[in-house]
Amino acid sequence: MLDTEIRSRPARLDDLPRLTEIYNHYVLATPITFDVEPVTVAGRRDWFDAHAPSGRYRLLVAEQDGVVLGYASSGRFRTKPAYETSVEFSVYLAPERTGNGVGSLLYRRLLDELAGADVHRAYAGVCLPNEASQRLHRRFGFQPIGVYREVGRKFGRYWDVQWFEREVDAA
Template identity: 65%
Template sequence: MSTAVKENGTVPGARIRPGTGDDLDELTRIYNHYVNETPITFDIEPFTVEQRRPWLLAHPDSGPHRLLVAEEGGKLLGYTTSSAFRPKPAYATSVETSVYLAPEHVGRGVGGLLYAALFEALAQEDVHMALAGIALPNPASQRLHERFGFRPVGVYEQVGRKFGRFWDVGWYQKPLSES
């Protein structure tokens, strides 16, 4: 899946492709920004590249658990994943999705490009439901998910503690196949 993304005026020349081991340094840098600077992830200690390797390996080039990156001129703009929702077999047709953007590329439409490519890839897989947990407040992420057909289904209140306070998590879901 090394196709160029149609230029839409916000990210000219951007390309979406599967993430690889060569991307791991930059993927780790992007994720650690959110670990260190935001409540968007509830990880509280930054990762080394080697600590992130099992996560990378859990997202092969095919199947329901994907890692796609957006790049422009050889530079990573961000990434999206679909991961196992829960480890029990009955959850196998549900995935949890996420998008992380390099902080210098937020607000350029990269998240939408990544999600469009992810859902196109998942349409070929045996996946019934996409789920997303969003630390609240996060209006940009809520808008992105709603734009892609996710609907809010509930809020877990004060379930994460980071930066000396408790955070809520809004849960969203999007059907990917007929019942």
């Protein structure tokens, strides 16, 4: 009998090909990421290595029956030292797994794991329009703080990005 429970766990290096596959869907088919060319597994290695099983920068996957359904991360917000207690959240799901709670599972676990990790604020950028992502962020206490108008050009047009923030260390 198959185990149909969806579980979250820290990402492993052997997940990187699947994480890259999921990400490349969004590169090729949506404006959600501003990468315009597919990335390679080797090209994503530095990104993967920037995350750790503990500390501020985490990378979690959701899996079911051994198949990775998506991932969420907290990563460096900016490189200057004074920003070190701020992180940027991201979530990417296999396109067939959106809208059924996988993103919520990942964000809940990510926020739980960041408790006590000396993270003060979390930020997230949402390419507009994207009602599902806006709802997800609001559900987890992120508040809209502004919109960068026409900040990225992809697919021959300009896109806005709405920014959200949330306090983490007082949660």
